[in-house]
Structure formats: structure tokens, C-alpha cells
Amino acid sequence: MLEDQYVRGILPAPSHAPAVRAVLGDRGECAPDQLTAYEIPLRDGEGLRTAHDVVALLRAVHTGTHIYPAHRVTSTMGMDLYLVDPEQVKEAPFTTDDWSATLLRCLAHPSEESAGPHLRGFLFLEGGLLRLYMDSDEFPGVVAADVRPGGALTALLAALPSLLGEEWRTSEASEDPHCRRLVDLTDW
Known part of the structure; x- marks a missing residue:
């Protein structure tokens, strides 16, 4: 759970892109138009992000107000999809x-x-x-x-x-x- 949202899915990025897509929504929600997906790159320079890094980025982008440029917002399977740029996001602290x-x-x-x-x-x-x-x-x-x-x-x-x-x-x-x-x- 992240704040008031639940992880409703984890999807591999298409075309073998080195990223993961996390789908958030209310508890028990399955309707695509009520879900939001965030694509988070798995590469961090020469290394890979850990699961903790991904959760920290996901928590950070889900809380507060974030403005995404038009080229970083799209959709997939009826869900809004935000392409996260880790350079523009301060990871949330470990809880x-x-x-x-x-x-x-x-x-x-x-x-x-x-x-x-x-x-x-x-x-x-x-x-x-x-x-x-x-x-x-x-x-x-x-x-x-x-x-x-x-x-x-x-x-x-x-x-x-x-x-x-x-x-x-x-x-x-x-x-x-x-x-x-x-x-x-x-x-x-």
C-alpha cells in the first residue's frame, strides 16, 4: 500500500525495455480507467535499481503534486501511464x-x-x-x-x-x- 492506494499490478515494460510498470488504484479496483500506471526505469547509470529504489520512487511520484511534460504521459490498456524520470524525482525515504x-x-x-x-x-x-x-x-x-x-x-x-x-x-x-x-x- 502506498498512502491511500494499493499496488494492483506489476507489469513488465513492453519491447524488453529495462523498466517496470507499477499499477496503483483503490483496494479491490480493477477498472482500467480507475487505475494509474507508472513506468520506472530499472537502470541507474551502470547499475540496476533495487526493489527498494523502485518502491521509493513509486512512493515519491504518488505523493504530492507532480507535473509531467506531455511526452511523459500516455496510456496503456485503458490506464493513464506516467513515464517517471528518476532524475526529476527525489526518492521517498525508507519507511x-x-x-x-x-x-x-x-x-x-x-x-x-x-x-x-x-x-x-x-x-x-x-x-x-x-x-x-x-x-x-x-x-x-x-x-x-x-x-x-x-x-x-x-x-x-x-x-x-x-x-x-x-x-x-x-x-x-x-x-x-x-x-x-x-x-x-x-x-x-
Whole structure:
């Protein structure tokens, strides 16, 4: 979701153009005249834009007022199509939801070498916190870890297996029936 709009589709640009088209609209909307598409180039100089870069550009062009020259506005499949020029747009900053999605994606699809804890579930909490439900061969049952998504995710992911076993960070999960123990990593 971006502001009050939902991603209703992701389309490859035609003719193998190095771009992606994101389609936005209201929740459940499918009528082409009620949808808006944005074409975002995937090339960034010599490199490629990441998924985070694309989301940041999409969030930026969707919020506020933007004036597009006539040659950058067209249509496709009955939808208005805006050709985004990243040089003219200041990327929107990463949000807590972006950090959370990155963390969850890494935990849900770990690298081949990763033998650490496995993600069993998650819950967004007040104050921008995220509760991760993990299990592992290293400890019995499900352990929940409260984290503050953002910043050094790579460091958190690398340290998570050992942090889950640190007794001084652990309390009984008396109010959460979905885990045996709760580890507070909010200030890690």
C-alpha cells in the first residue's frame, strides 16, 4: 500500500525495455480507467535499481503534486501511464514498513548457508515494533523476538541466532500464547 492506494499490478515494460510498470488504484479496483500506471526505469547509470529504489520512487511520484511534460504521459490498456524520470524525482525515504518487509523477506527466504532459526510468524506491534516468531534446533518451542526494524538489518540477521539464546534478554511470554519465551531486541 502506498498512502491511500494499493499496488494492483506489476507489469513488465513492453519491447524488453529495462523498466517496470507499477499499477496503483483503490483496494479491490480493477477498472482500467480507475487505475494509474507508472513506468520506472530499472537502470541507474551502470547499475540496476533495487526493489527498494523502485518502491521509493513509486512512493515519491504518488505523493504530492507532480507535473509531467506531455511526452511523459500516455496510456496503456485503458490506464493513464506516467513515464517517471528518476532524475526529476527525489526518492521517498525508507519507511518502517519497508524495513519490516526487508527483514521478513530475508527470514522467510534465508540463504543456502543459513542454518539458524526459522521464521514461523510475525506481528506488527505499537510503536513501530515487529514481533518475530522463530523456532530452531537450538531451543525448544517457538521463541518470539521483539525488534525495531531499520538500520543494520544485516547485523541483526547475522546475530539473531545467538541473541535468541541470551537469557538476560529473555522473559516468559505469559501474555502471548504463540511462544514459550520472549526476547527483547528493541534496543539491540
